[in-house]
Each structure stands twice: as structure tokens, then as C-alpha cells.
Amino acid sequence: MDPKQVPTVKLNNGVDIPIIGLGTWQSAPDGTLYKSVKLALDAGYRHFDCALIYENEEETGRAVNDAIKEGQVKREDLYLVSKVWLTYYTRERAQECVRKILAKFQTPYLDLALVHWPMSFKQVDDTLWPTGADGQIIEGNIDYIEAYKGLEDCVKAGLVKSIGISNFTRDQVQRLLDATSIVPVTNQVEAHPYLAQSKLKAYCEERGVTLTAYSPLGNPGSSCNDKPDKGQLLKDPVVLRLAEKYGKNAGQILLRFQTDRGLIVVPKSVNPDRIKSNIQIFDFKLTQDEIKELEGLDRKYRSNLFEQTQHLVNHPFDPKIDF
Ligand SMILES: NC(=O)c1ccc[n+]([C@@H]2O[C@H](COP(=O)([O-])OP(=O)(O)OC[C@H]3O[C@@H](n4cnc5c(N)ncnc54)[C@H](OP(=O)(O)O)[C@@H]3O)[C@@H](O)[C@H]2O)c1
Numbered sequence: 001m002d003p004k005q006v007p008t009v010k011l012n013n014g015v016d017i018p019i020i021g022l023g024t025w026q027s028a029p030d031g032t033l034y035k036s037v038k039l040a041l042d043a044g045y046r047h048f049d050c051a052l053i054y055e056n057e058e059e060t061g062r063a064v065n066d067a068i069k070e071g072q073v074k075r076e077d078l079y080l081v082s083k084v085w086l087t088y089y090t091r092e093r094a095q096e097c098v099r100k101i102l103a104k105f106q107t108p109y110l111d112l113a114l115v116h117w118p119m120s121f122k123q124v125d126d127t128l129w130p131t132g133a134d135g136q137i138i139e140g141n142i143d144y145i146e147a148y149k150g151l152e153d154c155v156k157a158g159l160v161k162s163i164g165i166s167n168f169t170r171d172q173v174q175r176l177l178d179a180t181s182i183v184p185v186t187n188q189v190e191a192h193p194y195l196a197q198s199k200l201k202a203y204c205e206e207r208g209v210t211l212t213a214y215s216p217l218g219n220p221g222s223s224c225n226d227k228p229d230k231g232q233l234l235k236d237p238v239v240l241r242l243a244e245k246y247g248k249n250a251g252q253i254l255l256r257f258q259t260d261r262g263l264i265v266v267p268k269s270v271n272p273d274r275i276k277s278n279i280q281i282f283d284f285k286l287t288q289d290e291i292k293e294l295e296g297l298d299r300k301y302r303s304n305l306f307e308q309t310q311h312l313v314n315h316p317f318d319p320k321i322d323f
Helices: 032-045 057-069 091-105 144-156 170-179 198-206 237-246 249-258 270-281 288-296
Strands: 008-010 017-018 047-049 079-084 111-117 160-166 186-190 210-215
Touching: 008 032, 032 057, 032 079, 057 091, 079 091, 079 144, 091 111, 091 144, 111 144, 111 186, 144 160, 144 170, 160 170, 160 210, 170 198, 186 198, 198 210, 237 249, 237 288, 249 270, 249 288
Parallel strands: 047 079, 079 111, 111 160, 160 186, 186 210
Antiparallel strands: 008 017
């Protein structure tokens, strides 16, 4: 697909982001991710969703830098996203994390840097998972506002073009807006028909913050997910009926659902056929009634509860909170 035919979303700072990006969590940095990124570039992707914690950013960087050297793409046509990890939440450490990510990517700037989660972990040497004798993750007690201010510093230093947040509830978004000067361009959260995020979407959009849908297919392959609804989205009768109607597959319906609602979407795949088909979603359009029907499937299913951090302050998935 011609990358120029991939729609973009205008962010609150005037920057355009391709509405679909390739997710890279759990993509193996053993050559698999390199091949996937190169194939994705051929298939028309220009937006790549990465994170320090995925521990594979060197390989994404190698693939995009090779494509630049080969003349396939220019750096300014790419949209590289990464996320600051929870052990880096002081103002200074957030900037240190961004510099580390840039070194891994071998690129001069990030298009978008996100505060990965609202909780923080204690800094213990260079470990990404500080764990106490009881086996529990050790709390960092650092406010996400500090990490976000570190990202504001990165904008001023020219290290990142845009900044945002991930996994923030409505209250956390508001608290951040009240305490900082740059409005985040996006809040990246899990979203699919079983977790439509309609209230959070409306709340963020009123404040100029887009939503980015992660795990838009419900992450059917994740080893971190053993919930009964795992894999069900792709077999849901409503999704299958729409797939038949439009001559598309279930994954394409789930992705088009997000883009038709104005969400940015970042499906992950390392499978060549799925990488290609996941971006072939701009030759049909769901009706408003079909979007409503899919939103009506919401059953508060989260593929990613991040259970091992549920004891930490600011963990966003309190079942008592109505998102
Ligand atoms: N901000 C955060 O905290 C956060 C959390 C989770 C994810 N994310 C981001 O969002 C991205 C996507 O989310 P995700 O990886 O959790 O899940 P996902 O994109 O919903 O699902 C990925 C899984 O679905 C398979 N798949 C891909 N396309 C498919 C299709 N068309 N039909 C059937 N199966 C398909 C993939 O396998 P193959 O690779 O074999 O195709 C993989 O197992 C991540 O990679 C990451 O970049 C962010």
C-alpha cells in the first residue's frame, strides 16, 4: 500500500501521525523483528510503536536505518514512538531514558515519547524489574508528573517532537493537565470492542488528547494473558458477520473499527501476511450503526492487567473505577 494513502491524525501540536502503526511488543529481536519492520515499510507502515521495556529497539532502529540508507524512506517520513520505563521517573532520569532510547535506535530524535504507566518502580542499579525479597516489584514513589516534566524538557532539548501518556485514567489525565504545560498528544490504552473505552475517549478528546488503541486484536498470542476471553474477539459473531459483509478478515474489522472512531491503532505482527493485511483497511468503511454495535460488545475485558504491579500507587486498573 502506498504510505501516502494511509490516513493521518492531526495531533494537538499540529503534527500528523499515521493512523496505523506497527506494534513491537513481544517481537523477537533475533532477526524476526528486523524482517517484520522491513516488510512493514514495504507494506506502507511508517509509524512504529516501541518501548524501552520491549528490549528490542536496536533491531527496529537497525531496520529503519537500513531502509533510510537504501533510499526507501527518509527519517522525516517516519514516526517513531517509544515509552519511558517506570524505573526512570525522576525529571532527570526521564531525559536519561530518552537519550538511552535514541542511542538504541541510532536516531537523533523521537517523534513521540510516552510516560509508559502512571506507577513508578524504584531505581535499583540498571534493573528494569526491581524486585524485593518477597518477590514483589519495589515501589518508586515518584509522581508521574515528574516523568512527564522530564519529557517536556526533552521537547525543549529537541530530543522528541511530541509527548504523551499511556494507561492513564480520566482522573490521572486531568491531574496531569492541571500540573504541566504541554498537553499530551495521546493517551495510549488498551482498546477493542470488548473494552471500547468510550468514556475515556470522549474525556480525552474534549481536552485535545487523542486515544491510541493498543492490543486492538485483544492480543490473542500473549503469554501474559490467560483470561477466558483471550482470542475470542477474532471469533466474535458480530465481527465475523461484518468481515463477511465487507470481504475482509476479522483483524481488519477490528482495526477499521478503531480508525473509523478516530483512534490511532498499533497492531503487532511478525507474520508477513498479517503485517500486510492489517494495513489493508482503507478501502471500506463501517457505518455508524456498525460502530455502535461493536462498541456495544464492551465487557470490560483487559488482556493486559499488569497484575504484578497491582499493589503500586496509581495502578490504573482498579475494578472499582469506572473508566
Ligand atoms: N502502552 C502499553 O502499555 C502497551 C501495552 C500493550 C501493547 N502495547 C503496544 O500495542 C501493540 C499491539 O498490542 P499487542 O501486541 O498487545 O496485541 P495485538 O496487536 O492486539 O495482538 C498481537 C497478536 O495478534 C496476532 N495477530 C496480529 N495480526 C493478526 C490478525 N490479523 N489476525 C489474527 N492474529 C493476529 C499476533 O501474532 P503474529 O505476530 O504471529 O501475527 C500477536 O500474537 C504492542 O505490540 C505494543 O506496541 C502497548
